[in-house]
Amino acid sequence: MPVGVVLRRTPxxxxxxxHAWRAVAVLPGAGPADWRELRREGETVEYHAATVPLELxxxxxxxxxxxxxxxxxxxxVVMRKIVGEHPFEVALVTASPYEAQDYCDSGEDVVEKVPMPQGLLAWVGDFVERHHEDEEFVKRRRKNAKVDGEQDGIGDPRIVKPADIYASPTLKRGRLQ
Incomplete structure (x- = not known):
């Protein structure tokens, strides 16, 4: 679905x-745009910066x-800083918080959280309803786990160690040594 991105420039x-820039809204089903001015109030200006596809x-x-x-x-909304007439290029719009987190981790992109309009919410909800399948949780089992609970205090025999390194105590004749 094509989604328009509205960016607001404030002093x-x-x-x-x-200037300070923020993504403030998305316009589902928007036509093409290239930084078209939508509204101006004093020094605050809102632009329809770009229209990008939202893919599910x-x-x-x-x-x-x-x-x-x-x-x-x-x-x-994922944006990249550019040098030129406009400060940002809109890279993509995603409905996945996990994908957005991946872009945040790089530190090179600017990621803005924008409220989802009702029409877009219904469209994404319908997609999830048709295609989502819950995955059953399967607990991973450890292989070769030592389950007898006994410690031998030896550690790794391949590593030579000086005598002052701690080794777990052993039980000899009813008392710890």
Whole structure:
């Protein structure tokens, strides 16, 4: 689904930042745009910066379910700083909080959380309802686990160690040594 991204420019609060930018809304089903001015109030300006496709994948339904059942269902706008007439390039819009976290981890992209409009929420919810399958939890078992609970105090015999390194005590004739 094509999704338009609305960015808001406000005056900066320090002498080092002339402007502050935030993604404030998305427009589901929007047409193409290239930094079209939508609204101006004093020095605050909102732009329809770009329209990018929102793609959903069957393998990611668990992440979408997590996102739409949150207290405030949201989409995430990933932007990259560029040098030129405009400060950002909109890279993508995603409904997956897990994918958004991956972009946050790199530190190179700016990720903004934007409230999901009702129409988009219904579209993502319908996709999840049709394609989500709960996976059964399977507890992993350790192989070659020592289960007798007895410690021999030897440690790794391949490592030569001086005598002052701690080894667990052993039980000899009813008392610890």
């Amino acid at each position: 900066g609060v320090t002498r080092w930042a002339k 994948y069957r393998a990611e339904t668990e992440a979408y379910l997590h996102g739409i059942t949150a207290r405030e269902p949201s989409v995430y």
